[in-house]
Amino acid sequence: MADAPVWSDHVQAVLARAGLKRGGARQRVIELLAREPCALSAVEIEDALRAEGKPTGRASIYRVLDLLVDHGLVERVAVGPGQARFERMHPSGEHHHHLVCDQCGRLVAFDDPALEQAIGDLSERLGVRVEHHDVVLRGACERCE
Amino acid sequence: MADAPVWSDHVQAVLARAGLKRGGARQRVIELLAREPCALSAVEIEDALRAEGKPTGRASIYRVLDLLVDHGLVERVAVGPGQARFERMHPSGEHHHHLVCDQCGRLVAFDDPALEQAIGDLSERLGVRVEHHDVVLRGACERCE
């Protein structure tokens, strides 16, 4: 987690540059995401903040998440229908994807250059502009196999 | 759509082999999916059946879709949070993925051997068993660029 402080500084910088003010709810959400490594749902964020004694309005949480997604600071990961998950995104564009274990529900992160390459080539072949891509694998993680 | 009748026959065969009975709601949903090529949402299915004068209970539609997904006859595609989409799946395992256009919302289907290859390699490298994978691209389709 050595990069977490860097990420939150980056977030503050981007938001300040956009002329936005600072508010309590936003700070709390950013702080939590900086601390947690991977794919929290909005409900988990709400619960975690309440558990820390910093209850925060649902509307604010969704607002902050939308804001961060719009500024490319957080990525929305659709691991399944019914609940979106969010995780911080690095300015470098470096990112990873997920495998959802059908047995234990665990989320395993991975990255793969060949996969990124294939997706990059695709945008040219199809004549479209690809802004963003989601890859979710489903199966059994090494612990459950 | 020359393969649609083949698909619905295949569905009937698989379900019969599983010792299931035939019922009206199930027939209607299968018939509709056989006719429609790509990624319908449950709500669209409900509306389409009602528009054809064959209103069908919501619970039945979800039941049938779950059943078909369980038997590998239909694929659940998560194009975004808040609404799952379903499309028929061929026994050969041949399938495609989707690009969602951020401007017009259109769904563009594509397939790509390099992508499949990369995902196939991945399961070995990670030491997991990948049963299923979802790839969703987001961007601008050639019409909106």
Added chain:
DNA sequence: CCACAAATGAGACTGAGTCTCGGAGTTATT
């Protein structure tokens, strides 16, 4: 310190999806 814009939160609302349970339909057996 003040004014004003931005941020917040309580809670009503929406809409996809689930659950329940009584009744209808299907099939095997005779």
Added chain:
DNA sequence: AATAACTCCGAGACTCAGTCTCATTTGTGG
């Protein structure tokens, strides 16, 4: 064809993630 033993179906209540509204609070440039 009648019966019995199933499975299947549908109306509608319910759940729950996410959205919207609007009155109030808070941060900040001047």
